[in-house]
Amino acid sequence: MQNKKVTFADWGLLDYQRAWDKQEEVFAKTIEVKHDNRVNGTQNPTPNHLIFTEHPHVYTLGKSGHQEYLLLDEEGLAEKEASFYKINRGGDITYHGPGQIVGYPILDLDNFFTDIHLYLRTLEEAVIRTCAEYGILAGRYDGYTGVWIDADNDKARKICALGVRASRWVTMHGFAFNVNSDLSYFGNIVPCGIDDKDVTSLERELGRKLDMPDVKQKLKKNIADLFEMELR
Template identity: 45%
Template sequence: MTETDFALPAPEWRVTPGLTPYAEALAAMEARAAAVAAGEERELVWLLEHPPVYTAGTSADPAELVDPRFPVVPAGRGGRYTYHGPGQRVGYLVLDLNARGRDVRCFVHALEGWVIAALARLDLAAFRAPGRVGIWTMDAAGREAKIGAIGVRVRRWVTLHGFSVNVAPDLSHFGGIVPCGLPDFPVTSLSALGNVSDMATFDAALALTLSGFLQTLSCPGQNET
């Protein structure tokens, strides 16, 4: 952490109730990112839910769109196909890496760590998997299963997009795609694992671990030789 980090005002923390159409959220996020880059707005952490939608990242393979039963929208983020829908907490982060360290790999690593720390507060053991971006845990059958996805974009060193965590979605909706291009791994949720099923409890865990995430963004020591 640098002296600059201490001087930054806290990001706006926004929780939007109900279901926000994906295209509407994307436009709002991109407008906020442009304003942050111009120094006209402060950073933003935005928590919301979407109606059912499949989003295509920049590496999406059409062969992995198995059953497009919901709208398919280009997302502009990295990654492949993913699903968003009711019961899934989506977090969009509009953060200024000019002030927090211009290191995208560090940002993704810190973002994974934040979600893992929040899940730990709910007594759910989650972890990173080498070679597989995202948030992983063990499902009821003892298999490695994906409980959260990470997909980001950086423009003018301001971040867009962020994470999604399956709190209590309809997991059958993931069957229309090969989630994140990983056919050999199932998806799971907090609810499916017998954990919490309400957004407010998960949001509270995110809020309690936010400061730790922000403090790790400059990744002290990661670039030392």
């Protein structure tokens, strides 16, 4: 039986390692329920979680990424008050920092749909709809993941990056949506391994700082609607 109930949490500004550890704990518990159901024939519903957070300045490198795309040495990282982690998601290097909504959906896709491609496209669609609520026309860029503005011309710029991990159809990691981000930090990496495209934020596009709780509320609703979640 599908369980579309999803527990929402906003972890606020949280150290990346701490958030990763908490994610892994929730992820492991969900896998454990699935394992018990399969091995013992129980039918306990698997839990689903949608987590929003922000991180202090940090660069993360996916398992298939290239460390040379980090353009800072240890001294440079210290000067920028930034940390660096190699992590177990897909994708290359990216940046997280204050003013960016980082979303960690830890979902059992057996409760929704077992299609990772569709999962990524659905997360993108939630961000696209949120941008539209602020009068920004965003969309997809053939050959790339994430959400882009002006993807059909040489001014293409990315406003949201995606990188996920899935095991037994349970997901973790997720997306990073630039709202009031300090975009200068992207200058210290080759973002997602793409060296000829710009990065943007809602603040840059609109010329004003956004109310983070308002953006989070819109984004949360769009995710819930698209996945037909029952948020708690």
